[in-house]
Each structure stands twice: as C-alpha cells, then as structure tokens.
Amino acid sequence: LNLKKLENVQKAGKLARGWISRGRFPKDLEEDIIKAYKKLEKEYGENIDVAVRSSATAEDLPDASFAGQHESFLNIKGDKAVVRSVKKCFASLFTDRAISYRREKGFEQLEVYLSACIQKMVRSDLASSGIMFTIDTESGFDKVLVINSVWGVGEMVVKGRVTPDRFYVFKTGLTEGYKSIISKTLGRKNKKYIYSKTSGLKEATVLKKDENIFSLTDEEIITLAKWGCVIEDHYGTAQDIEWAKDGKTGKLFIVQSRPETVHSNIEGHYYTEYIVDSKKDPALYGIAVGNKIGIGKARVITNPEEMKTFKKGEVLITKMTDPDWNSIMTIAGAVLTDEGGKTCHSAIISRELGIPCIVGTKDATKIFKTGETITVDCTQGQRGRIFKGKIPYTSKKYNLKEIPDLDTDICLNIGAPDIAFQYSFLPVDGVGLAREEFIIANKIIIHPLTLCLYDKIRSKLTKEEKNKVKELTTGYTDKKKFFVDKLAEGVAQIGAAFYPKKVIVRFSDFKTNEYKNLIGGRLFEKEEENPMIGFRGASRYIDPDFQKAFKLECEAxxxxxxxxxxxxxxxxxxxxxxxKEGKQVRELIKKFGLNDKKMPVYVMCEIPSNVILANEFLDIFDGFSIGSNDLTQLTLGLDR
Structure with missing residues (x-):
C-alpha cells in the first residue's frame, strides 16, 4: 500500500478503525475496567467524571512527540461510556494522521502499541489549565520555563481556538528564592471548554471581566514553575507538561509530562543569521514560531475538504489546523493561522517539521488571497511578520565552535528583548548596551508622564489615545505600575538571556521629537530646532517636571x-x-532606590566635555562607554 497518497491512507485507516469498532470487546478486560471504575466511584462518588486518554509505545520519544495523533476523551461518566471510550482510543491507533505520522517518522505500522489511561477529571472547566515547557520553545534557551494558560479545559490551548496567557519564569532566580516571572502577556481568551450536561465538552463564552485578567495568579505561576523544575530534574531532559487547576478545590495538578522533542535534538553550536533586505511594511503580524523565513504562493483553505488542492511549497493559510492537517503541513513552505498560540497544534507540528509558522494573526485568511506570493518572516523574535510579495533576504550559518577565543571581551548591543534568547548562544561576554528605547516605544508606547498624570491630562487626550491607553493598561488600576512592570520585564528578559554575565542597561535616550511620538507626548514635549543637542539624557532626568518619569525607570x-x-x-x-549634571543624576539614582553599592553606574562618553573632563567624570561614574556616533558629530560639527 502506497501510504504517500492521501486517499490510500484514508482508505486503510477507515478499514482498520471499522474492524476495531465492530469487534467484540474482550469480556475479561471489560470487567476489569468496570471494576476499576467502580473503585473510583467509591472514592469520589457515583458516576464520577474521568478522562480516557490514549498512550502509545512510540509516543513522547525524544525525536517524535506523536502530539495529537491519537484520541482522548474528556468528562466521560458511567462504566459503559468508559468502556466505549477505551474502544475508541484503541481504534484511534489507525487515524489517518497517526498512519501518516508513523510513515514519516519511520515506524512500522503494526509495531506501535496503544493503551488507555483513565484519570479522575480535574475540574479545570471551573478554573484554568494549560501547557508548560521547561525550555523556550522557539530558541531552545534552557534557563526559562514557558507557561501557557487559558480558562476552562486545556483542549482549547492545543486546538488553538484562543491565544493563551503566556508567562516566562527565570529558573536560576526561582531556585535562589526570587519570584522570577520575567514576562507576562495577556492572551485573547474569549472562549473556553466546559463540561456538557451529559458527558464530553462544549464551547462557552468567557465573561468579559475574565477576558481582561490573567488566568493564573503570580503565586500559581511560581508553584507550577517550581514543579516544572523538579520534573525536568527527575527526567534529566526538557519537558512538555500539561497542568490543570481544579475550580472546586483551587488545587493545581500536573496531568502529563513528556520530553520536549525539538530543541532537545538540535546541536546547539550552530547559529544562523538572517538579514531581510526591505523597508516595506508588513501586511500583517502574529506570533512567530521558529526562526526561519518562508516564501511561497498562498493557499487559503477554509474547509478541510479543500486540502487536496494544496501543492508542495505553498504557504498554508487557515483559521487553525488539527492533527488531520498533518499530511499537507509536511509539504508546506510555511503556515499561517488566524487563531492559536505558541503551544497550539499548528505551532507544535511546524516547530517539529522545521517550517516557519505564524499563529494568532487574526486576519490572515481575509487579507491574503490564494495564488499571491507572500513572505513569512519568523527571524525577528516573538513577533512574526508577513509581507506581500517576495522579500529579498540573505542568511549565513556559523559554527560557533570554530570561532576562536579572544583576549578582548566582546559584548552585544541589543534593544529588543524578544531576540535576546536567540542571541544568548553567541560566544559573547555579556551586553555592553541594552537600550530602553525599544521597550518603551514597542511595549509601553505611552509617554511616561501621560501615565504619571493620567487623571489630570485625560481630558486633553483624543478618543483614540484614551482607547489605546485603556487597551494597553488593561488590568492596571495604577497606570504607573504598568510602565514599571513592562520595562522591568523587558530588561529582565535580556538579563536572563546572558545571566550571570554583565548586562548594562542605558536609561532612556529619546530626543524630544521621539518622546513626542509616544501617546500623550505632544502634551509634554516642546518643538526643538535641533533635538540632538536639546532636552535629552541627564539634563532631562534632573528636570523637576521629568523626575517623576525618571523615577519609574529606576523602579523598573x-x-x-x-x-x-x-x-x-x-x-x-x-x-x-x-x-554638575553627573553628580545630580547619581543622587537621583540613589534617591529612587538604586543604592546597591555593588551595582556599577556607567556614563556614555559621547560629548567632547566627557573626553576633556574624563578624570572628573570618572570620579562620579564607574566607567565609560564610547558613543562614537554622537561624539564624532559633536566634535567635527557633522551630521550622520
């Protein structure tokens, strides 16, 4: 039988499943299952709800996850229903997707065995659930855990019907007793799975108030992260863990753990650099999966029956995939979905196949048309970019083992926290310049004084500005705390990526025209003929009107x-x-809480006075970093 042809796979699968479904269930096995279920009833009550989950011998191997290939059934009640569900699990050994996956991974079709695991259901339909990885799923950076969480039963995460909340926890800080949640991203959780009245699950709408809050508390995030570290230590390899919270008891449970199957099998001494040669604006953004670029003709599929039209190398665009789509995903040049997060089916399979994928785009199926050429770029961190047309790019692969050791310390300049984990593998000695400007402009977006004085200046903002502030600061009653938290998370991600190497964070160095572009900035920033030599840097921090904003930076x-x-x-x-400015700034830094004598404070050497008075400046600061661009311009009277 030629299993490369989809119609052959479908025919064989249908026959095999039919034989099992029509077959007589062994009497002794049926009696044993019913007896065990009765035992559960004695412990938890009559008609207890259980999960009937498939578990195959080839599942969860280091190089083959078999994610979603076999069936599981949730909220099953009654002994007869449990027996029927076990039978369905056995039949799912021959789903079309499982047959195709075994062929692709080189498994003999009749040498994979399957059992059914029956577990008491955790009432996550009344609370939350999700998936935790003990490694960053995109870069393979192993000093963090990534927790995804949704309201209700966790099938909503796997099926990608919503974008989950996402949390990053820094392992080293966690083991040292810190609450090291270095990133929190609120998802789009407008739907959830709950129990149906009889058995199984049904979809429900999430209350508006719950949409706009995190589905886990900080304490619960830390608890899960600690458990994740223990499980990873036990197995000795990175783990993909399913967890659930019981809404009746408030307790957290680990319901499954299996090996992470992508980065655990990649040799870590290679680094590929991508340079996109285009100033064209992307047509759409989403959540990037992987670190590659894909170019191809779009194929928009809104109905699974249209899968047979898909051609090798095309960019698959759909609302969301499930395991039945695996056969065409294996030949796709890239994948785009409207829905989903980093742990949905599309993301897991694309990551395993090594193809670029962007999920959670909202509108990919509406914006792109079948037949048009598009470029899918997953090389810029967590934010994936999709361009119309063919965008030129170059790539170069480096063997990091071939780079010689140097006597000079080499440090990175970095602005975007999203790419820090990717750069963590480079043979560098830390970060010489981490710019706050990128975090403020792209993550915070609001002028710090707008947040400090919001109640006073609210009436002066446009309706659009007020709506944007409301959207960005969702969940924050104290808007200043939003600035502190987001800036702290941004610099913490960079700090974690290179820990314990030194990371030098430069306080914000926006010019007035750049500050003016932030929401509400027009209310606080004056017009300047030459912003480069205007109200910026230290003179801004010590200004009485701006000190409250500088305080937020220090608090972060x-x-x-x-x-x-x-x-x-x-x-x-x-x-x-x-x-004088230097002394005043040092006093403010100390006044605003950064008074740890072990923390060095550096200064940029980018003005002629810094060179001429170098010794005097070094009486105040712990070192210089030469800003060659500004120093050259201000010394020679030239622009760039």
Missing part, C-alpha cells in the same frame, strides 16, 4: 534586580554634559 531596574533576581543588570547614563 530595581524590580528586575531585587524582585526578579537579575543582579547582573547595571545601568548607564546617556548624554551627560557637565560634572
């Missing part, structure tokens, strides 16, 4: 160091013109 650094455990983070002051 303090949080990253003292609460999240990133003691390798230190700070740098930009554009400090005079000795």
């Amino acid at each position: 650094i303090k949080k990253a160091r003292d609460e999240l455990g990133l003691k390798n983070i230190c700070v740098m002051v930009p554009f400090c013109r005079t000795i």
Whole structure:
C-alpha cells in the first residue's frame, strides 16, 4: 500500500478503525475496567467524571512527540461510556494522521502499541489549565520555563481556538528564592471548554471581566514553575507538561509530562543569521514560531475538504489546523493561522517539521488571497511578520565552535528583548548596551508622564489615545505600575538571556521629537530646532517636571534586580554634559532606590566635555562607554 497518497491512507485507516469498532470487546478486560471504575466511584462518588486518554509505545520519544495523533476523551461518566471510550482510543491507533505520522517518522505500522489511561477529571472547566515547557520553545534557551494558560479545559490551548496567557519564569532566580516571572502577556481568551450536561465538552463564552485578567495568579505561576523544575530534574531532559487547576478545590495538578522533542535534538553550536533586505511594511503580524523565513504562493483553505488542492511549497493559510492537517503541513513552505498560540497544534507540528509558522494573526485568511506570493518572516523574535510579495533576504550559518577565543571581551548591543534568547548562544561576554528605547516605544508606547498624570491630562487626550491607553493598561488600576512592570520585564528578559554575565542597561535616550511620538507626548514635549543637542539624557532626568518619569525607570531596574533576581543588570547614563549634571543624576539614582553599592553606574562618553573632563567624570561614574556616533558629530560639527 502506497501510504504517500492521501486517499490510500484514508482508505486503510477507515478499514482498520471499522474492524476495531465492530469487534467484540474482550469480556475479561471489560470487567476489569468496570471494576476499576467502580473503585473510583467509591472514592469520589457515583458516576464520577474521568478522562480516557490514549498512550502509545512510540509516543513522547525524544525525536517524535506523536502530539495529537491519537484520541482522548474528556468528562466521560458511567462504566459503559468508559468502556466505549477505551474502544475508541484503541481504534484511534489507525487515524489517518497517526498512519501518516508513523510513515514519516519511520515506524512500522503494526509495531506501535496503544493503551488507555483513565484519570479522575480535574475540574479545570471551573478554573484554568494549560501547557508548560521547561525550555523556550522557539530558541531552545534552557534557563526559562514557558507557561501557557487559558480558562476552562486545556483542549482549547492545543486546538488553538484562543491565544493563551503566556508567562516566562527565570529558573536560576526561582531556585535562589526570587519570584522570577520575567514576562507576562495577556492572551485573547474569549472562549473556553466546559463540561456538557451529559458527558464530553462544549464551547462557552468567557465573561468579559475574565477576558481582561490573567488566568493564573503570580503565586500559581511560581508553584507550577517550581514543579516544572523538579520534573525536568527527575527526567534529566526538557519537558512538555500539561497542568490543570481544579475550580472546586483551587488545587493545581500536573496531568502529563513528556520530553520536549525539538530543541532537545538540535546541536546547539550552530547559529544562523538572517538579514531581510526591505523597508516595506508588513501586511500583517502574529506570533512567530521558529526562526526561519518562508516564501511561497498562498493557499487559503477554509474547509478541510479543500486540502487536496494544496501543492508542495505553498504557504498554508487557515483559521487553525488539527492533527488531520498533518499530511499537507509536511509539504508546506510555511503556515499561517488566524487563531492559536505558541503551544497550539499548528505551532507544535511546524516547530517539529522545521517550517516557519505564524499563529494568532487574526486576519490572515481575509487579507491574503490564494495564488499571491507572500513572505513569512519568523527571524525577528516573538513577533512574526508577513509581507506581500517576495522579500529579498540573505542568511549565513556559523559554527560557533570554530570561532576562536579572544583576549578582548566582546559584548552585544541589543534593544529588543524578544531576540535576546536567540542571541544568548553567541560566544559573547555579556551586553555592553541594552537600550530602553525599544521597550518603551514597542511595549509601553505611552509617554511616561501621560501615565504619571493620567487623571489630570485625560481630558486633553483624543478618543483614540484614551482607547489605546485603556487597551494597553488593561488590568492596571495604577497606570504607573504598568510602565514599571513592562520595562522591568523587558530588561529582565535580556538579563536572563546572558545571566550571570554583565548586562548594562542605558536609561532612556529619546530626543524630544521621539518622546513626542509616544501617546500623550505632544502634551509634554516642546518643538526643538535641533533635538540632538536639546532636552535629552541627564539634563532631562534632573528636570523637576521629568523626575517623576525618571523615577519609574529606576523602579523598573530595581524590580528586575531585587524582585526578579537579575543582579547582573547595571545601568548607564546617556548624554551627560557637565560634572554638575553627573553628580545630580547619581543622587537621583540613589534617591529612587538604586543604592546597591555593588551595582556599577556607567556614563556614555559621547560629548567632547566627557573626553576633556574624563578624570572628573570618572570620579562620579564607574566607567565609560564610547558613543562614537554622537561624539564624532559633536566634535567635527557633522551630521550622520
């Protein structure tokens, strides 16, 4: 039988499943199952709800996850229903997707065996559930855990029907006693799975108030993360863990753990650099999976029956995939979905196949048309970009083992926290310049004084500005805390990526025209003829009107160091013109809580006065970083 042809797979699968479904269930096995179910009833009550889950001998191997290939059944009640569900599990050994997957992975079709595991259901339909990886799923960075969480039963995560909340926890800080949640992202959780009245699950709408809050508390995140570390230590390899919270008791449960199957099998000494040669704006963004670029003709599929039209190398665009789509995903050049998060089916399979994938785009099926050429870019961190047309790019693969050791310390310049984990594998000695500007412009987006004085200036904002502030600060009654938390998370991600190596974070160095572009910025920033030599750097921090904003920056650094455990983070002051300014800034930094004598404070050397008065500046600061662009322009009177 030629299993490369989809129609042959479908025919064989239908026959095999039919034989099992019509077959007589062994009497002794049926009696044993009923007896065991009765025992559960004695412990938990009559008609107890259980999960009947498939478990195959070839599942969860280090190089083959078999994710979603076999069936599981949730909220099953009554002994007869349990027996029927076990039979369905056995039949699912021959789903079309399982047959195709075994062929692709080189397994003999009749040498994979399957059992059914029956577990008391955790009432996550009344609370939350999700998936936890003990490694970053995109970069393979192993010093963090990634927790995804939704309301209701966890099938909603796997099926990608919603975008889950996502949390990153720094393992080293966790083991040292810190609450090291270095990133929290609120998902789009408008739907959930709950119990149906008889058995099985049904879809329900999430209350509006629950949509806009996290589905786990910080304490629960930390508890799960600690358990994840214990499980990983026990098995000795990165884990893919399913968890659930019981809404009746409030208790958390681990319901499954299996090996992570992608990065655990990649040799870590290679690094591929991608350079996209285009200033064209993307047509759409989403959540990036993997670190590659794919170019091909779009194929929009809204009905599974249209799968037979799919051609090798095309970009699959659909609302969401499930295991029945695996046969065409194996030949896709890239995958785009409207729904889903980093642990949905599309993401898991694309990651395993090594193809670029962007999930949670919202509108890919509406924006792109079958036949048009598109470029899918997953190389810029967590935010995937989709362009119309063929975008030129170059790539170069480096063998990091071939790079010689140097006597000079080599440090990175970095702005985007999203790419820090990817760069963590480079043979560098830390970060010489981590820019706050990228985090403020792309994650916070709101002028810090808008947040500090929101109640006073709210009436001066446009309706669009007010709506954007409301959207960005969802869940925050204190808008200043939003700034502190998001900036702390951004620098903490960079700090975690290179821990314990030094990471020097430069305080914000926006010019007035750049600050003006932030929401509400027009209310606080004046017009300047030459912003480069205007109100910026140290002179801005010490200004009485801006000090309250600078205080937020200091509080964010303090949080990253003292609460999240990133003691390798230190700070740098930009554009400090005079000795007096330097002394005033040092006093403010201390006043605003950064008074740890072990934390060095550096200054940019980018003004001629910094060179001429170098010794005096070094009486105030712990070191210089040469800003060659500004220093050259200000010395020679030239622009770029």
